[in-house]
C-alpha cells in the first residue's frame with residue numbers, strides 16, 4: 001500500500017529526556033489509514049500530528065467500538081532503533097478487531113506502515129536509559145449513525161509518544177489493592193481483547209485505590225470473585241516456593257506479549273511456570289506461611305514491576321520485605337537487555353527498524 005507523506009511545517013522542540021513522563025508528549029507526525037465497506041483499507045498517509053475531525057455521531061463516541069495496542073521503539077547504544085516482537089501486537093490487534101466487529105487488517109501492512117512512520121520520526125526515539133518511544137496504534141469506528149450496529153467506516157491511526165517510566169516508582173515495588181467490589185471482565189466479554197471499554201470500566205476502582213495510596217488494583221474474576229486475573233495495566237505473576245504461577249488465559253485476561261515473553265524466559269532458565277486458576281486466598285495463605293517469595297506485574301508500558309504490598313480486604317501483606325526479588329530483577333534485566341539491544345537475543349524477539 002502506498003503511503004502519502006505530508007511533512008510538518010512546524011516541527012516541535014524535542015523534550016528534555018530527563019523529565020519524560022508517560023504519554024504526555026506527541027511527535028510531529030501520525031499515520032492514518034481509512035476503511036470503507038466495499039473498498040477495504042485505503043488512503044494510507046503520514047501527516048502532521050493534529051486534532052482530527054469526527055462527526056459528533058461517529059459510532060466510536062457512542063458505543064465504544066475502538067481497539068488499541070501498545071508497543072515501544074527502543075534506542076540501542078549504537079543508535080539502532082529496535083521493536084520488541086511487533087508482529088505479536090498486530091496479531092493481537094486483529095483478535096481485538098474480530099471481537100469488536102472491526103475488519104481485519106493486513107499485519108504485514110501494519111508493520112510496514114509503522115516502520116515508515118518511525119523512519120520519519122526516528123529522531124524522536126529517546127536515548128537515555130529507561131526511555132523509549134511509546135507506540136499507540138488504534139482503530140475507531142467513524143460512521144455517523146446512532147443505531148447500534150458495526151460501523152461501515154473506520155480510521156486506523158498510529159501516534160507516538162516519547163516516554164519514561166510508567167509508574168512514578170520506576171523499578172521500585174508498587175502497592176496493589178485487591179479489588180473485591182468492582183469487576184473488570186467476565187468470560188465471554190472483552191477481557192482478552194485490547195479495547196477502550198476495558199480501561200474505562202477500571203477507572204472507578206483505580207481512583208478509589210489511588211485515594212488510599214495504592215498504585216493499581218488487582219482484579220479478581222467477575223463470577224466467583226475469587227481468582228486472580230490481572231493488575232490495572234499489567235499481567236501478574238506470583239512465585240510461591242519455587243513455582244512461578246500466573247493466571248491462565250481463560251477469556252477474561254489480556255494475553256500480554258511481555259507475559260508470554262516472561263513465561264518463555266523463565267522456562268528457558270529452568271523455572272516451573274504454571275498457568276492456572278490462582279485464588280487470592282492461596283496467595284494470601286502463602287504470604288502468611290512465608291512461601292510467597294516474589295510477585296510482579298508485566299506489561300509493555302510497565303515492563304516488569306515488582307509488587308511490594310498487597311491489600312486484600314483488611315489484610316495487608318508485604319512481599320519480599322519491599323525489595324525487588326532476584327527472579328524479578330533477572331527478568332527485568334533480561335527483557336530490557338533484549339529490548340534495548342544490550343544483551344544477546346536468543347529468541348529473535350528484536351526487530352530492527354532500518355531507518356536509512
Ligand code: COI
Pocket residue numbers: 069070071199233299300301302
Ligand atoms: C501497555 O502496556 O502498552 C498498555 O497498553 C497499558 C496501558 C498504558 C493502557
